[in-house]
Amino acid sequence: MPSVAEKIDSLHDAVEALQAASTTPVKQRSVKVSVAVDAICRHAFEDGLDPASLQAIIKIVTRKTELDQTSLTNIIKNLYPAQRVPADVVIAVVSGLGQGKTKPSSPTQTLLVKWLITIYEVLEDATVLSRLYGVLFAMLDMISLRTPICYLLSLVTRRKHVRPFRIQQLLELSRGMSNEPALQGLLRIYKDYYPDIIVGSSGLSRGSFPPHPNPEWRTRLLAIQEASARRAEGRKGQHNGFRVLRLGSKRSKASIIPEVHTFYANESSVTLEEIDSVDDLVGKLDKIELPGQIISFLRDPLLQKYLSLNPSKTASTRIDLWLSACLEDEFEAAKQGATPSVSLSEILEGILSHTRYTKSILPVADAFLKAYLPFWDGLANDDAILNILAFLPIQSFQDVHSTYFASIEAAMVSQNPYAHQRLLTFYTSLMRHWTVLASSQASTPTPAPPSQITKHITDLINHVSTLSLSILSALPYHSNSPVISSLLSFYELLSVSSLPNIIPIVLPTPHLTYLLLTSPSLATLSRLCTILANYKNAFDTHPTPISAYYPVTTTNMFNGYLMDSCNLLWRSRALLTVDANALGIFCAPPVRESLQNYFTALDREYVLSSAFGLSHNALLAALSAAAWSALEEAEIQHQNLDANDVIRHKGPVLQRTLTVLGKEGGVEVTFKQYRVQVLKWLDARGCGGIKELMFATMTGLKDATA
Incomplete structure (x- = not known):
C-alpha cells in the first residue's frame, strides 16, 4: 500500500485505498483518506468512472463507514459516470436510503438522491426507477429526503404509478406541510393524469420543479460521455426523442411555446407524457390524447413524431389558428416599422425545427414569409428565415425569386456586411434540397415533367453564377475570401449532383472559372481543381453520346477549362491559345507579350509559359x-x-x-x-x-x- 507521502495515480489503487479507509478508524490508517479521495475525484473529472469503479464507490458511500462527511461529499459531487449508469448502481443507491444503523448519514442520502436526479437521462435502463417507484414513494415520510424524493418522483411518474392511496397520502402530506413547493409540484404531475385531484391554491413556484443540475457539472458529464462514446465507436444522444421534452420552470415561463401537457385525460386514455420508448409510441399510437396546446409540437420531438405518424385535421386546424394569430401580430408590427419581438424568434426557430423534420414548410408559415419579407430589415432572425426558405419545393425560379429572394437580397445587401456570403450559403442549401427532391422524383410520377424540373434548377444555377461573378468583380480580394469559399461550396455540390434528364451538368462561366483559377489562394486553386475533376467524371459517366444531351459549345468550353488548367500547371504552356479549345484564360496577346518581356528582363531562362x-x-x-x-x-x-x-x-x-x-x-x-x-x-x-x-x-x- 502506498505510503502517506505517495500520490496515487491509478484509479484502481485509489478505490482500493478508499475501501480500506472506509473500514479503518482514522487513527489506525496508514494512508490519508484525502489522498485517495483526491485521486478518485481527479480521475472522475478528467475521464469519468467506468462501471466497475462506479459500482465499487457506490457500494462504499451507500453504507455507514469510517469516512468523514467532507470526503463523502467530495466523492459524490464528482461521481461522473463515463458510460450510461447500470441498473444495479441505481438499485444500490436506493437501497442505501432510509433509516437504519447501516445506512449513511442524512446529508449523504440527500446527496445520493440529488445525484440520481442529475444522471436520470443517462441511465442504461430507463425503467429501473419506475420499478423502484413504491420504495421511493414510501420514503416521503422522511423529512430530510422529502424534497429531493419529490423531485425525483416528478421525473419518474407515469400514469401507472398514480394510485388512489398515493393521491390520498400526498394530499395529507400537502395539508400537513402547508403547501410545500416540492409536494405541490408532484401533486400537479398527478393532476395531469387525474384532473379531479384538488391541489393547493398557491400557484407553481420555482421550487415546485426539479432543479437543473449544475450547468458546469452537466457540461462536464456530457463531455466525458461523448469522449467515452467516441472511444467505444458508438455515440448516443442524451434525449431519445421518444419522451416528452421538459426544459424546467425558468425556460417554460419565459417561452411563448408551452411544454406538452394533457389536461383532460381520464383513466382509460393515454397521454404523451406516459410514452418513454419507441415501442410505447407504436403500441399506443391510436389511443393517445392530443395535448392541451398542440403548438408544443414546434419544440417537442415526440409530439412531432406523433403528428407525423397520426395526422389529424383537428390538430392541423389548431396549429394554423395559433400560428395565424401570433404571426398576424408580428406582421402588423413589421408594417409599422416596429422591432421584431422575442416571441417571433422563438416561433421561427420552432417552425425551422418542424421544417427540418418534415422537409416541408407549413402553409401558414409560407404565407407569413411572403407577406413579411418586403418589410424585413435583413438582420432580425436571418438564420431562421433563410434556413426555412431553403426547404422551398422545386418551382419556377422566376416566381420564387420575385416572391421571396428579391426582397431577401435587397434587404440583406443593404444592411448586412456578411450578406454576400450568407446569400451564397443559402442558395447552396436550397440547391441541395432541390437536388434531393429531383433525385427522388426521378423514379416516381410527378406533376411537373422532368424538362420543367431541369429548367427550374438551371435557372437557379444561372442566377447564382451571375450573382457570384458580380460579387467577385465588385469586391477586393481581401474582403471576399469568405464569399469565394461559399461559392466553391456551391459548385462542389453542383459538380457531383448531375442526373441525366433531371439535373443537368451546368458549368461555371469562363470568367468565373478563370478568376478562381488565378486566385492568390492555394486552397481556392485546389478546390477549383477538385470541382473540375468532378465535372470530368460526370461527363465520363454520362450516357453517350454527349452531343445528344449538351450542345457542342458546352463540351468545347469544358475542354477549354481542362486544357488551360493543364497548360498552366502541368504542360508549361501557360496563357497559350494554340491548342484546341484553349482560351489562354482570356489573357490578351499584348498583355502576354508584355509579361514575357518582363520575365526575360529578370532572367534570360525565366519564361512566362512555365x-x-x-x-x-x-x-x-x-x-x-x-x-x-x-x-x-x-x-x-x-x-x-x-x-x-x-x-x-x-x-x-x-x-x-x-x-x-x-x-x-x-x-x-x-x-x-x-x-x-x-x-x-x-x-x-x-x-x-x-x-x-x-x-x-x-x-x-x-x-x-x-
Missing part, C-alpha cells in the same frame, strides 16, 4: 521544393549514393536541370517522376485537388503511377 507550373508557381513553389527535397533524399538512399558527395539540385526543378543533375553526379530522376511526387506531396497536405484534376485529365498518368 511561370505558373509546379516549380515556379507562387502558390506551389515552396511545397514543390519540399517535395523535391524528400524525393532527392529517398533517391540517394535508393541509388546507394554517398550523401556527402552527391550533387544537390539548387532549384527550381525543370526537365533540363534534372538531365544536367544526373550527368553531374546527382540523383537520376525524371521530370514526370518529380511532378507526380509533387502532386502526391500536395495531396498528403490537404491540397489534393490538383492531383485529382491531373490524374483525371492526363491520359495514362494515374495508371503509370499506381
Whole structure:
C-alpha cells in the first residue's frame, strides 16, 4: 500500500485505498483518506468512472463507514459516470436510503438522491426507477429526503404509478406541510393524469420543479460521455426523442411555446407524457390524447413524431389558428416599422425545427414569409428565415425569386456586411434540397415533367453564377475570401449532383472559372481543381453520346477549362491559345507579350509559359521544393549514393536541370517522376485537388503511377 507521502495515480489503487479507509478508524490508517479521495475525484473529472469503479464507490458511500462527511461529499459531487449508469448502481443507491444503523448519514442520502436526479437521462435502463417507484414513494415520510424524493418522483411518474392511496397520502402530506413547493409540484404531475385531484391554491413556484443540475457539472458529464462514446465507436444522444421534452420552470415561463401537457385525460386514455420508448409510441399510437396546446409540437420531438405518424385535421386546424394569430401580430408590427419581438424568434426557430423534420414548410408559415419579407430589415432572425426558405419545393425560379429572394437580397445587401456570403450559403442549401427532391422524383410520377424540373434548377444555377461573378468583380480580394469559399461550396455540390434528364451538368462561366483559377489562394486553386475533376467524371459517366444531351459549345468550353488548367500547371504552356479549345484564360496577346518581356528582363531562362507550373508557381513553389527535397533524399538512399558527395539540385526543378543533375553526379530522376511526387506531396497536405484534376485529365498518368 502506498505510503502517506505517495500520490496515487491509478484509479484502481485509489478505490482500493478508499475501501480500506472506509473500514479503518482514522487513527489506525496508514494512508490519508484525502489522498485517495483526491485521486478518485481527479480521475472522475478528467475521464469519468467506468462501471466497475462506479459500482465499487457506490457500494462504499451507500453504507455507514469510517469516512468523514467532507470526503463523502467530495466523492459524490464528482461521481461522473463515463458510460450510461447500470441498473444495479441505481438499485444500490436506493437501497442505501432510509433509516437504519447501516445506512449513511442524512446529508449523504440527500446527496445520493440529488445525484440520481442529475444522471436520470443517462441511465442504461430507463425503467429501473419506475420499478423502484413504491420504495421511493414510501420514503416521503422522511423529512430530510422529502424534497429531493419529490423531485425525483416528478421525473419518474407515469400514469401507472398514480394510485388512489398515493393521491390520498400526498394530499395529507400537502395539508400537513402547508403547501410545500416540492409536494405541490408532484401533486400537479398527478393532476395531469387525474384532473379531479384538488391541489393547493398557491400557484407553481420555482421550487415546485426539479432543479437543473449544475450547468458546469452537466457540461462536464456530457463531455466525458461523448469522449467515452467516441472511444467505444458508438455515440448516443442524451434525449431519445421518444419522451416528452421538459426544459424546467425558468425556460417554460419565459417561452411563448408551452411544454406538452394533457389536461383532460381520464383513466382509460393515454397521454404523451406516459410514452418513454419507441415501442410505447407504436403500441399506443391510436389511443393517445392530443395535448392541451398542440403548438408544443414546434419544440417537442415526440409530439412531432406523433403528428407525423397520426395526422389529424383537428390538430392541423389548431396549429394554423395559433400560428395565424401570433404571426398576424408580428406582421402588423413589421408594417409599422416596429422591432421584431422575442416571441417571433422563438416561433421561427420552432417552425425551422418542424421544417427540418418534415422537409416541408407549413402553409401558414409560407404565407407569413411572403407577406413579411418586403418589410424585413435583413438582420432580425436571418438564420431562421433563410434556413426555412431553403426547404422551398422545386418551382419556377422566376416566381420564387420575385416572391421571396428579391426582397431577401435587397434587404440583406443593404444592411448586412456578411450578406454576400450568407446569400451564397443559402442558395447552396436550397440547391441541395432541390437536388434531393429531383433525385427522388426521378423514379416516381410527378406533376411537373422532368424538362420543367431541369429548367427550374438551371435557372437557379444561372442566377447564382451571375450573382457570384458580380460579387467577385465588385469586391477586393481581401474582403471576399469568405464569399469565394461559399461559392466553391456551391459548385462542389453542383459538380457531383448531375442526373441525366433531371439535373443537368451546368458549368461555371469562363470568367468565373478563370478568376478562381488565378486566385492568390492555394486552397481556392485546389478546390477549383477538385470541382473540375468532378465535372470530368460526370461527363465520363454520362450516357453517350454527349452531343445528344449538351450542345457542342458546352463540351468545347469544358475542354477549354481542362486544357488551360493543364497548360498552366502541368504542360508549361501557360496563357497559350494554340491548342484546341484553349482560351489562354482570356489573357490578351499584348498583355502576354508584355509579361514575357518582363520575365526575360529578370532572367534570360525565366519564361512566362512555365511561370505558373509546379516549380515556379507562387502558390506551389515552396511545397514543390519540399517535395523535391524528400524525393532527392529517398533517391540517394535508393541509388546507394554517398550523401556527402552527391550533387544537390539548387532549384527550381525543370526537365533540363534534372538531365544536367544526373550527368553531374546527382540523383537520376525524371521530370514526370518529380511532378507526380509533387502532386502526391500536395495531396498528403490537404491540397489534393490538383492531383485529382491531373490524374483525371492526363491520359495514362494515374495508371503509370499506381
